[in-house]
Amino acid sequence: MKINGNKIMSIEDAVKTYVKDGCHLSIGGFTINRNPMAAVYEIIRQKIRDVHLYAHSNGQGVDELVGAGVVKNLEIAYGGSGKFASTCIRFRKAVEEKKINVEDYSNYQMTLRFLAGSMGVPFLPTRSGMGTDIVNIWGFSPEARKQNTRIPNDKLIEIENPFGEWGDTKKLILVPAINPDVTIIHVQQADYRGNCRIDGLTFADVEQAKAAKNLIVTCEELIDDDSLKNQPDRNQIPFIHADAVIHIPYGAFPTACFRCYDYDPVFLKEYARLAKDDTQYHSYIEDTIFKNPTHRDLLDSIGRKRLEMISADENHGYAKNLDRR
Amino acid sequence: MDYTPKEMMTIAAAREIRNDDIVFCGTGISMLAAMAAKNINAPQSVIFFETGAIDSKLEDLPLAVADPRIMYQSSSNAGLLEAFATMQNQITGRHVVGILGAAQIDIFGNLNSTVIGDYEGPDVRFSGSGGACDVASFVARSIIFMTQEKRKFKKKLDYLTTPGYLEGPGAREKADLPGGGPDKVITNMGMMGFDDQTRQMYLKGYYPGITPDKILQNMEFEIDITRAQEIHPPSANELSLLREKCDPQRLIL
Numbered sequence: 001m002k003i004n005g006n007k008i009m010s011i012e013d014a015v016k017t018y019v020k021d022g023c024h025l026s027i028g029g030f031t032i033n034r035n036p037m038a039a040v041y042e043i044i045r046q047k048i049r050d051v052h053l054y055a056h057s058n059g060q061g062v063d064e065l066v067g068a069g070v071v072k073n074l075e076i077a078y079g080g081s082g083k084f085a086s087t088c089i090r091f092r093k094a095v096e097e098k099k100i101n102v103e104d105y106s107n108y109q110m111t112l113r114f115l116a117g118s119m120g121v122p123f124l125p126t127r128s129g130m131g132t133d134i135v136n137i138w139g140f141s142p143e144a145r146k147q148n149t150r151i152p153n154d155k156l157i158e159i160e161n162p163f164g165e166w167g168d169t170k171k172l173i174l175v176p177a178i179n180p181d182v183t184i185i186h187v188q189q190a191d192y193r194g195n196c197r198i199d200g201l202t203f204a205d206v207e208q209a210k211a212a213k214n215l216i217v218t219c220e221e222l223i224d225d226d227s228l229k230n231q232p233d234r235n236q237i238p239f240i241h242a243d244a245v246i247h248i249p250y251g252a253f254p255t256a257c258f259r260c261y262d263y264d265p266v267f268l269k270e271y272a273r274l275a276k277d278d279t280q281y282h283s284y285i286e287d288t289i290f291k292n293p294t295h296r297d298l299l300d301s302i303g304r305k306r307l308e309m310i311s312a313d314e315n316h317g318y319a320k321n322l323d324r325r
Numbered sequence: 326m327d328y329t330p331k332e333m334m335t336i337a338a339a340r341e342i343r344n345d346d347i348v349f350c351g352t353g354i355s356m357l358a359a360m361a362a363k364n365i366n367a368p369q370s371v372i373f374f375e376t377g378a379i380d381s382k383l384e385d386l387p388l389a390v391a392d393p394r395i396m397y398q399s400s401s402n403a404g405l406l407e408a409f410a411t412m413q414n415q416i417t418g419r420h421v422v423g424i425l426g427a428a429q430i431d432i433f434g435n436l437n438s439t440v441i442g443d444y445e446g447p448d449v450r451f452s453g454s455g456g457a458c459d460v461a462s463f464v465a466r467s468i469i470f471m472t473q474e475k476r477k478f479k480k481k482l483d484y485l486t487t488p489g490y491l492e493g494p495g496a497r498e499k500a501d502l503p504g505g506g507p508d509k510v511i512t513n514m515g516m517m518g519f520d521d522q523t524r525q526m527y528l529k530g531y532y533p534g535i536t537p538d539k540i541l542q543n544m545e546f547e548i549d550i551t552r553a554q555e556i557h558p559p560s561a562n563e564l565s566l567l568r569e570k571c572d573p574q575r576l577i578l
Contacts, residue, residue: 029391030376030390030391030405031390031391032391032392033389033392034391056405057391057455076453077454077456078454078455078456079450079452080352080452081389082352082388082389082390082391083352083353083388083576083577086353086451086452087450087451087452091450092449092450092451095446095447095450096446096447096448096449097446098445104453104454104486105454106454106455106457106458106459107375107409107455107456107459108409108413108456108459109459111404111405111406111409112406115406126413126459127463127501127502127503128409128413128458128462129458129459129462129488130488130501130502131485131488131502132458132485132486132487132488133485133486134454134486137484139444139445168503170501171500200396201376201377201396201402201403201404202377202402202404203376203377203404203405204404204406205404206404207404207406256391256392256393258393258396262393263392263393312393316384316394316397317393317396318385318392318393318394318396318397320384320385323574324388324574324576325574325575325576
């Protein structure tokens with residue numbers, strides 16, 4: 001968080017300032033929607049390493065971070081990109097080849113963990129998961145936990161209801177809070193101070209943003225005055241949480257951004273094909289990410305025609321006639 | 326009339342959905358089944374997504390539960406916290422029907438969607454729970470889509486991601502899971518239910534052209550087949566609504 005000032009900066013500087021080797025990171029969005037992809041690509045270009053990544057179901061962004069070797073530890077509920085990859089391909093490979101340490105949770109558990117972090121409490125209770133291996137099997141060993149002061153000594157803890165049977169409940173699972181060093185989200189509109197307006201589903205972006213020590217916001221439209229305050233009911237994140245605001249049109253591409261553009265089925269299908277083969281995936285990283293020094297360059301390489309194809313129509317908020325076969 | 330096993334599965338699942346059910350659905354065939362129910366036999370059912378949208382208009386088939394197509398004309402666009410709270414809260418949760426899928430299932434309807442082999446360095450890694458563990462913990466009943474294969478109907482799961490009836494009678498109650506547990510399993514060959522007493526899976530129906538024995542041959546564990554009846558094939562009306570209203574681009578079918 002940063003309270004005062006104009007927070008507009010470049011994505012290069014924001015990543016350089018806040019995303020360090022070994023940092024604890026979370027990214028917004030869900031599977032193929034509103035992932036902060038421009039920031040993900042910049043992290044890859046800057047060759048950040050050994051990141052501890054927290055994810056609920058942040059599909060495409062997580063797969064590219066894992067695929068490029070950015071991630072060392074991953075706490076996750078779901079690694080999938082809808083119909084394009086029922087299991088994210090580089091994520092699957094990295095886990096099978098033991099290239100990353102992984103620990104599994106459910107989506108609600110991960111969301112509650114961010115909420116606990118945003119609330120300043122060490123844990124929250126839920127009635128999800130009793131009797132499952134999500135509770136019984138740990139990805140990080142008790143020894144590894146004790147050596148790492150940034151993660152709790154226990155994964156999940158089952159307790160008896162301390163209020164007796166109040167709420168018709170006997171048992172609860174406690175989920176430990178997460179406070180990432182940095183959360184990165186992509187939103188439709190943000191102002192120069194970091195007030196954010198999200199259209200459509202917010203997923204867990206608000207909880208992730210408020211739990212983080214530092215928040216980077218990329219946006220489709222940057223508002224350089226205080227006009228977002230004219231309709232405060234439509235703003236989800238107040239400026240006090242934000243440290244950096246970056247104007248990046250199509251900043252979620254190839255994932256979707258409601259009322260702005262759809263996901264790009266051509267990109268996502270091609271990505272899934274290349275991701276299956278190590279050599280081809282290496283070429284993808286070189287040709288698509290490193291040879292395009294900025295997101296603008298990456299979009300230019302895709303071409304205006306493709307971007308027009310995924311442009312959202314005003315009525316629906318997505319590309320009504322997009323060929324998704 | 327010609328139809329594919331996938332069409333039969335989708336329609337068999339849709340028939341299990343009633344008016345006033347709040348239907349939780351995931352990606353792929355489960356989403357299509359919920360849309361089919363809405364368009365065919367349960368127009369008053371409500372479709373609901375873990376990402377936070379409820380009663381989306383669904384003019385076009387979504388390809389993920391975060392597809393912008395679920396945000397169009399929904400009753401409210403919220404987030405994950407609100408969606409899972411709706412299921413955990415038993416005032417609303419007891420009206421929710423979950424549609425799930427998995428890589429492995431056991432006789433008590435427990436599911437694995439995490440790994441084959443050891444948890445560390447597995448032979449095959451899958452997506453993981455997503456919301457499945459939450460849904461199956463909370464909601465009144467769930468419908469599970471499976472492919473009928475020996476390696477998927479397992480005596481012992483490699484990893485228990487999503488709770489069914491756990492170890493059998495009384496186990497969900499002992500674990501204090503609030504929801505009701507699995508109700509039906511729908512495969513490309515037939516449909517299973519769960520016995521009220523033993524909590525074990527039994528064969529409830531088989532599709533035309535399939536025999537109960539063939540289903541047994543494609544499972545690692547034995548189930549009771551004495552209650553099984555042939556399932557009605559899809560009607561012309563069911564098929565045309567499924568094909569024309571729900572998935573005209575044949576994105577899932």
